[in-house]
Amino acid sequence: MKILVCIKQVPDMESKFKVNAAGTWYDDADLAWRMNEYDEYAVEQAIRLKEQVGDSDLTVLSIGSKRVQETMKKALAMGCDRGVHVNDDIVQHKSPFEIASIIAEFAGNKDFDMIFTGMQSQDRGSGQVGVLVAELLSLPCISTIVEFAYADGKVSAKRELEGGTRALVSCGLPALVTCQLGLNSPRYPTLPNIMKAKKKELLSFDVTELLKVEARQETVKTYFPDKKAGGLVLEGDVNDLADQLVKILKDQTAVLA
Amino acid sequence: MEYTREIYWNVGHGATTLVPMYLLTILAVALLGYQARRLIADYRQGKSLDRTDNLLGRIVFMLKSMVLQSKVLKVRGPGVAHALFFWGFLLLFIGTGLIVLQADFTDLLFGIKFLKGTFYLLFSVVLDIAGVVAIAMLFGLLIRRYIVRPEGLESTRDDAIMHGLLFAILISGFVIEGARMAVTELGTPLALWSPVGLLFANGLAGLGEESLRSVHLLTWWFHLLLVMAFIGLIPFTKFRHIFTTSANYLFADRGPKGKLVGLDLEDEEADSFGAAKIQDLTWKDIFDGDACTQCKRCQDRCPAYNTEKPLSPMKLVQQIVQVAHNDPQADLIAACDKDAIWSCTTCRACQEICPAAVEHVGKIIDMRRNLVLMEGEFPGEEVMAAMENTEVNGNPLGIGYASRGEWAASLGIKTLAEDPEVDILYFVGCYASFDARNIKIAKAFIRLCQAAGVKVGILGKEEKCCGEPMRKMGNEYLYQTLAGENIELIKAYGVKKVVTSCPHCFNTLQKDYRDFDFDVEVESYTSFLEQLVRSGRISLKSDSFDCTYHDSCYLGRHNDIYEAPRNLIRAAGGKITEMDKNRSEAFCCSAGGGRILAEEKLGSRINIKRVNMAAETDSPTLVSNCPFCLTMFEDGIKGAELEEQIVSRDIAEILAEHLKETV
Numbered sequence: 074m075k076i077l078v079c080i081k082q083v084p085d086m087e088s089k090f091k092v093n094a095a096g097t098w099y100d101d102a103d104l105a106w107r108m109n110e111y112d113e114y115a116v117e118q119a120i121r122l123k124e125q126v127g128d129s130d131l132t133v134l135s136i137g138s139k140r141v142q143e144t145m146k147k148a149l150a151m152g153c154d155r156g157v158h159v160n161d162d163i164v165q166h167k168s169p170f171e172i173a174s175i176i177a178e179f180a181g182n183k184d185f186d187m188i189f190t191g192m193q194s195q196d197r198g199s200g201q202v203g204v205l206v207a208e209l210l211s212l213p214c215i216s217t218i219v220e221f222a223y224a225d226g227k228v229s230a231k232r233e234l235e236g237g238t239r240a241l242v243s244c245g246l247p248a249l250v251t252c253q254l255g256l257n258s259p260r261y262p263t264l265p266n267i268m269k270a271k272k273k274e275l276l277s278f279d280v281t282e283l284l285k286v287e288a289r290q291e292t293v294k295t296y297f298p299d300k301k302a303g304g305l306v307l308e309g310d311v312n313d314l315a316d317q318l319v320k321i322l323k324d325q326t327a328v329l330a
Numbered sequence: 331m332e333y334t335r336e337i338y339w340n341v342g343h344g345a346t347t348l349v350p351m352y353l354l355t356i357l358a359v360a361l362l363g364y365q366a367r368r369l370i371a372d373y374r375q376g377k378s379l380d381r382t383d384n385l386l387g388r389i390v391f392m393l394k395s396m397v398l399q400s401k402v403l404k405v406r407g408p409g410v411a412h413a414l415f416f417w418g419f420l421l422l423f424i425g426t427g428l429i430v431l432q433a434d435f436t437d438l439l440f441g442i443k444f445l446k447g448t449f450y451l452l453f454s455v456v457l458d459i460a461g462v463v464a465i466a467m468l469f470g471l472l473i474r475r476y477i478v479r480p481e482g483l484e485s486t487r488d489d490a491i492m493h494g495l496l497f498a499i500l501i502s503g504f505v506i507e508g509a510r511m512a513v514t515e516l517g518t519p520l521a522l523w524s525p526v527g528l529l530f531a532n533g534l535a536g537l538g539e540e541s542l543r544s545v546h547l548l549t550w551w552f553h554l555l556l557v558m559a560f561i562g563l564i565p566f567t568k569f570r571h572i573f574t575t576s577a578n579y580l581f582a583d584r585g586p587k588g589k590l591v592g593l594d595l596e597d598e599e600a601d602s603f604g605a606a607k608i609q610d611l612t613w614k615d616i617f618d619g620d621a622c623t624q625c626k627r628c629q630d631r632c633p634a635y636n637t638e639k640p641l642s643p644m645k646l647v648q649q650i651v652q653v654a655h656n657d658p659q660a661d662l663i664a665a666c667d668k669d670a671i672w673s674c675t676t677c678r679a680c681q682e683i684c685p686a687a688v689e690h691v692g693k694i695i696d697m698r699r700n701l702v703l704m705e706g707e708f709p710g711e712e713v714m715a716a717m718e719n720t721e722v723n724g725n726p727l728g729i730g731y732a733s734r735g736e737w738a739a740s741l742g743i744k745t746l747a748e749d750p751e752v753d754i755l756y757f758v759g760c761y762a763s764f765d766a767r768n769i770k771i772a773k774a775f776i777r778l779c780q781a782a783g784v785k786v787g788i789l790g791k792e793e794k795c796c797g798e799p800m801r802k803m804g805n806e807y808l809y810q811t812l813a814g815e816n817i818e819l820i821k822a823y824g825v826k827k828v829v830t831s832c833p834h835c836f837n838t839l840q841k842d843y844r845d846f847d848f849d850v851e852v853e854s855y856t857s858f859l860e861q862l863v864r865s866g867r868i869s870l871k872s873d874s875f876d877c878t879y880h881d882s883c884y885l886g887r888h889n890d891i892y893e894a895p896r897n898l899i900r901a902a903g904g905k906i907t908e909m910d911k912n913r914s915e916a917f918c919c920s921a922g923g924g925r926i927l928a929e930e931k932l933g934s935r936i937n938i939k940r941v942n943m944a945a946e947t948d949s950p951t952l953v954s955n956c957p958f959c960l961t962m963f964e965d966g967i968k969g970a971e972l973e974e975q976i977v978s979r980d981i982a983e984i985l986a987e988h989l990k991e992t993v
Contacts, residue, residue: 085722088730103732103791107722261706261714264595264603264807 074129078119078189080112082144111191114252117259120152149270150262161280173205174286188249203251213244217253334446337433358558365565376613381581392579401685418464425457488568502553509546578621582687588888589841604699618688619651628680633918634673638933641673643680643690672709676923677883698804716927724794725760735790737769745790746823752787759832761957774986782867798834803924833884860894869990872903878949881916882956902988907947921958937966
């Protein structure tokens with residue numbers, strides 16, 4: 074089985090974000106980088122599938138500057154077989170459609186049986202890339218999965234819906250799934266696998282080789298929203314406070330309606 | 331007439347005695363040798379480890395620990411009883427040796443007798459006293475073991491055999507003496523030089539010479555048989571500790587204390603890291619189990635054991651040696667129990683007290699290394715998250731690395747990147763950099779340095795976790811990565827001296843980093859500040875206050891820094907009421923061994939137990955010297971609902987408060 078997992082390197086969300094000089098994205102300075110959380114679930118699930126079916130080959134793909142190779146190494150250490158790095162120093166200015174097109178262009182003639190992506194990235198959060206890749210490759214797509222099973226050439230995946238309900242969706246191969254929190258607990262790479270990862274094949278493409286489409290959208294402006302009014306501190310006797318609170322909840326919210 | 335006695339009196343001289351006696355001896359020694367070889371083969375399953383460096387120092391340490399019983403005596407009561415018994419038995423052994431020497435060699439071959447005259451009198455009285463002391467101590471130990479039964483002391487078949495055999499040997503010895511004296515010495519002045527023998531002689535005297543001679547002869551051979559049984563049984567029972575514990579002194583870890591053995595992670599030949607099987611440990615790790623006498627001193631002091639966690643250092647060491655003897659292919663980690671392995675706080679109380687020089691902590695770390703490096707396993711999700719946080723941001727708290735130096739922003743302290751010309755580099759550590767409570771300690775330390783005119787620099791956002799909690803949790807790879815980065819950085823700035831306010835950083839930089847060619851001087855803030863106070867560079871107001879002081883495991887047991895912090899507290903006017911468990915006996919706060927990263931899910935809370943000990947001193951303040959301890963005590967005081975009664979402070983805060991403002 075040929076499996077592809079697509080990952081993105083994102084800033085650690087604990088970092089202090091500043092808007093960049095152009096005002097179109099965040100500034101790179103002083104950020105720590107890691108694998109997009111949802112992509113970690115995708116990598117873990119891809120490796121579990123690989124382990125399940127045995128005879129298989131798992132490629133991890135990432136787009137970005139040289140820096141993303143560090144994150145790819147983690148995916149390789151977790152158990153991917155080879156890496157494909159699409160070198161692009163200005164990946165942050167690519168729209169989801171362009172990113173999806175790059176992936177589809179790479180995957181188009183490779184006959185992947187299964188493609189895993191995160192359901193969205195922690196920084197841009199468009200949630201489009203996986204779904205667009207499926208569309209561009211004419212594959213069935215199951216999005217935001219929280220359970221995954223594969224048997225007899227068929228994928229069965231559970232999706233989390235509103236209100237705590239779940240849907241069980243199945244499809245044949247080839248297929249693409251986008252992975253949601255709760256799908257699995259990503260493994261911690263073992264030392265022998267970290268060492269092996271250093272020697273695994275890492276193919277490099279320049280983005281110009283794979284980008285064949287024009288952008289269909291652009292980010293006009295990135296900014297911090299204006300600060301809304303701060304919290305309200307009520308003081309005084311407890312009985313009065315309760316009355317005041319009830320009044321505020323009645324007047325200004327819908328919780329008691 | 332010259333004082334002496336006839337050796338082999340009544341037993342018979344010559345071949346009829348000597349041949350069976352020496353045949354029995356050969357048999358006993360052969361049995362001992364046979365089993366010893368089998369045991370040694372079991373130890374040799376372990377990996378090689380050189381413990382023969384500085385042989386002279388090792389021999390001196392062995393003799394001191396053996397002959398003076400210096401480690402055994404660290405615990406009064408049973409320690410004194412054991413030491414007195416040991417000395418008694420040692421004298422009896424030497425006495426018997428002298429008899430053998432004279433009767434079977436010097437007298438037999440050359441007609442030389444030395445057991446005579448004043449020397450014989452001395453010989454006689456000393457051995458009598460030695461024998462009675464040994465009996466008394468053995469009796470005391472028997473009462474302790476079988477009647478008092480201290481909690482946790484487990485008595486096995488070995489203990490019963492040992493008590494029975496030793497009693498029988500000692501008493502039968504006196505019966506022989508008494509029977510002989512009843513016939514040959516009663517009424518002579520010589521008898522007074524065997525006071526205990528005289529008692530037995532008086533008791534037996536009524537039997538008449540013929541019966542006395544029969545009793546003497548039978549008891550003599552019975553006594554000989556018992557002694558031979560004792561020799562033969564040495565390797566089969568806990569008697570083995572006579573040899574194994576002594577050898578363990580010889581092969582003891584000679585420090586630096588608490589420095590872990592490194593792992594060569596680049597070793598292409600290695601197909602496994604850490605210990606999953608007995609063969610992954612060293613021979614010394616296996617041997618330790620047979621040197622252990624199950625005295626349970628480690629268990630009595632283990633913070634995990636004392637809070638109902640599944641770890642007993644004593645049992646763990648026993649489990650390891652049992653695997654080596656009985657089931658060498660067994661899963662070592664399962665045999666020791668994973669929860670036990672994860673429960674250790676590496677507080678070192680076990681190793682510090684162990685009278686057999688057993689090394690417990692390294693074994694636990696070796697097994698943790700296997701779990702982490704080979705299986706990717708941790709004691710909980712939160713620990714794995716902390717590891718990942720450290721990989722990304724250089725601290726286990728997961729806070730953005732760029733804000734690491736922000737606490738110092740308003741203090742006029744520069745990073746080495748801004749100004750590398752400093753007196754000292756303050757290696758702040760993760761907690762004093764990011765944790766609101768501990769930032770106060772960093773600030774206090776800076777105030778003290780500034781008052782003393784010491785120019786301090788920090789690494790700011792370039793500093794990373796020293797790697798100590800990760801290493802103790804078994805993540806040697808992450809530790810070595812962090813160590814490499816910190817060392818390269820510190821060396822590149824040409825730092826002359828590093829001072830730490832975290833004893834975990836201190837121990838790591840001062841000992842573990844030496845594996846990586848790190849030669850910069852490292853000092854704990856306590857001894858550094860003590861020097862500043864002593865030289866008058868820091869002046870303190872000494873208005874008196876009461877407190878109790880907690881020795882952190884890594885400043886105390888790991889580095890023997892007990893007095894510097896106390897001197898500082900006193901210099902600031904502090905009157906210390908010590909907790910029962912202080913200095914080398916201090917009870918861990920729960921956060922060592924990387925446990926700071928883990929939730930304490932098993933048993934009761936260690937920090938609450940320690941905080942209660944502090945509260946028992948009726949001191950309003952619990953002073954400590956470690957960010958982990960402080961964090962645990964803040965939490966423990968709330969958990970124990972002692973907020974009204976006691977507060978937790980770091981020594982730097984106390985000192986900064988007592989600074990005499992200049993001008």
